[in-house]
Amino acid sequence: MTETIDITKSNAASQFILYWGDMGNQWGVNRSVAQIHALLYLSAKPLNAEQIAVALGIARSNVSNSLKELVSWRLIRRVPVPGDRREHYEAEVDVWEMGIRIAQGRKEREIDPATQALRACVAQAETESGLDPVALQRMQDMQDFLATADTWFRDMLTVPRPKLVMLMKMGTKVVSLLNFTGGKKSG
Amino acid sequence: MTETIDITKSNAASQFILYWGDMGNQWGVNRSVAQIHALLYLSAKPLNAEQIAVALGIARSNVSNSLKELVSWRLIRRVPVPGDRREHYEAEVDVWEMGIRIAQGRKEREIDPATQALRACVAQAETESGLDPVALQRMQDMQDFLATADTWFRDMLTVPRPKLVMLMKMGTKVVSLLNFTGGKKSG
DNA sequence: CTGTTATTTCCGTTGTAAGAGAAATTAGAT
DNA sequence: ATCTAATTTCTCTTACAACGGAAATAACAG
The missing domain is CATH 1.10.287 (Helix Hairpins)
Known part of the structure; x- marks a missing residue:
């Protein structure tokens, strides 16, 4: 199993995710969606739904719906990870x-x-x-x-x-x- | 008493107000605020809170708060109407x-x-x-x-x-x- | 100063959307 | 084909924001 640096361990990163989620609220997107977006934006490698759910402590189903919405905004995209059956997602970083x-x-x-x-x-x-x-x-x-x-x-x-x-x-x-x-x- | 043309009598106008209110919802401003804005935008002359409440069928207190918000956005302004004690409001029309x-x-x-x-x-x-x-x-x-x-x-x-x-x-x-x-x- | 009317603040109710968890469906391996 | 794992859909609960109405305050006239 590849060792990903868990960015939620960093104060700055979790602050960022928190703020972003909060801000998303103001923007009309719900908190989960914004938080997931922030997480993926900071992440150096694609993450799967399970990892996201664990990292942010939100329900798996919630992650599923939020990912769908983010994809519809084209802010994230699915990426296939070889040797892994699960769907992975990465954010547009530009x-x-x-x-x-x-x-x-x-x-x-x-x-x-x-x-x-x-x-x-x-x-x-x-x-x-x-x-x-x-x-x-x-x-x-x-x-x-x-x-x-x-x-x-x-x-x-x-x-x-x-x-x-x-x-x-x-x-x-x-x-x-x-x-x-x-x-x-x-x- | 001056005769104002009651624009809410018009289908097109009330449609406009309805749509605008609905749209405001999407925009993060609540329906009342958006409807009041639409009403004032269409109105040829300034209206007071009471007139607005009656025209839109919403509570007077609601009108009060909504007007305050619209003023804070600078989308409407107070205008003094000579010989009338009540506050009147008109929309920015440009x-x-x-x-x-x-x-x-x-x-x-x-x-x-x-x-x-x-x-x-x-x-x-x-x-x-x-x-x-x-x-x-x-x-x-x-x-x-x-x-x-x-x-x-x-x-x-x-x-x-x-x-x-x-x-x-x-x-x-x-x-x-x-x-x-x-x-x-x-x- | 007092009565009256306009305006705002406060509070309770209601409606709507977020999120959790269970159930169902889909996809993939053996 | 069957079992397993991943994902989505569904439903229920909870939280929050909108709105109405009452109460309080402020502005003004006589």
Whole structure:
């Protein structure tokens, strides 16, 4: 049996897992899910469900469900370990990739349904005579905004990671550069 | 008494409020808060707590607390109505401003505490000898990422709204332009 | 100062989601 | 094919957050 360093033995690591779990709570993902994610993120090698359950002291079934959710967010993936029948899991360790996947997951779960619902509302509103024109206008504004944000987000996903990183690190520089280039292109 | 058009009489409007409330649920804000926000967003004129309670059929105390939360998010504001003793509230109606405030609120509530907690963890981890170096590295990566994201976000907040809108509407164009301008930057 | 109305705080009830453990199902070995 | 081990599904309990209503406080008019 291979000797894995048990990271839950470390204070810092268990603190990290605790905090992460707590934070996950705020984020709408439940504690177990966030804790498992933290554990896998810190782990140097893939872990199986049993190991996770033991390490975190949570029920095996809970681990099963949580893993499924993490996979659906694409924050972890199954990896086959040769000579072992059990499923093993490892986390996405590239933090940028991770950030993007969380953003993507949240958008799919939170923004997209809203956009769709709103479309129906506006359609309905346009046929109605009784509705205050101000209200109609506001709904349309909202719809436009969501559409723009959606397009922007899709666009950003197509940008290769290194460029995205560069872009973010530039911060406001981007704006001033574009001012120059796009705005008053006086050589 | 001034005649307000009762928007809750409209199907589209009440649908909107319903959806919005439901969506708020997904977002971690409770239904009442989201519904009140939707109502105020559609309303052409400021409403007082009583009107809101009646329109949505929720308890007066609930309205009070929800309004407080919405104010803390800066999604609505108190407005004095001359000749009326009651507090009135109106929503921020600029969708971009609204989007920014929500993003800001979530960052403050979700990201910032995490960043802080993480700092403590890493500090602890660096003093520890027992910790797997891989784990330490991962914590540091995470910290770097959060720091970068934080700086980027602050930067974006300083950008004047119209420019921000322009920037988003450009989408990937930004990247290609910068490839040209920034990529070959010497010095 | 007192009565009245608006607002907030407190507390009890209810609804919803997390998590544990048992039971059932699936996959793999011999 | 049968036995064993891993995983998932199901159900029950528990914990927490939302909400309503009552009580308390604050703001204002006369």
